[in-house]
Amino acid sequence: MVKEIKQTENKILKFILIITGSISLGLGVLGIFLPLLPTTPFLLLSAALFLRSSKRLYHWLMNHKYLGIHLQNYIQYKTIPKKTKIYAISLLWITILLTAIFAVPHFWVKILLIIIALAVTLHILSFKSNRAL
Numbered sequence: 001m002v003k004e005i006k007q008t009e010n011k012i013l014k015f016i017l018i019i020t021g022s023i024s025l026g027l028g029v030l031g032i033f034l035p036l037l038p039t040t041p042f043l044l045l046s047a048a049l050f051l052r053s054s055k056r057l058y059h060w061l062m063n064h065k066y067l068g069i070h071l072q073n074y075i076q077y078k079t080i081p082k083k084t085k086i087y088a089i090s091l092l093w094i095t096i097l098l099t100a101i102f103a104v105p106h107f108w109v110k111i112l113l114i115i116i117a118l119a120v121t122l123h124i125l126s127f128k129s130n131r132a133l
Helices: 011-033 039-053 055-062 068-077 082-102 107-125
Strands: 079-081 128-130
Touching: 011 039, 011 055, 039 055, 039 068, 055 068, 068 079, 068 128, 079 082, 082 107, 082 128
Parallel strands: 079 128
Antiparallel strands: none
């Protein structure tokens, strides 16, 4: 059973939580397109901040057409859809390899990018898969 989280009554703190949650949401959405920027942690942070500051924003995020189902599956079951895994890993490696080949002149930075890509790939693969919805 999930414990009810109490919202803050302090208007200044509420404002700060909403602004921080919105920034986190923006970074999470950017993370969909930028492989080295993590999407899920920012979206989870947004959900937590909205839960403590604005029920309306929390419900909007959790019921969002694209983000909500992934958040709900992650929070409840610790799963990621197989299609999402394939998309994320493919985009990650395409971006990393293109960056390493064409944009980075230093060999050690290329190696670092490959190590980061391997670590992120292993992290994504460590989650159970569920059917894409």
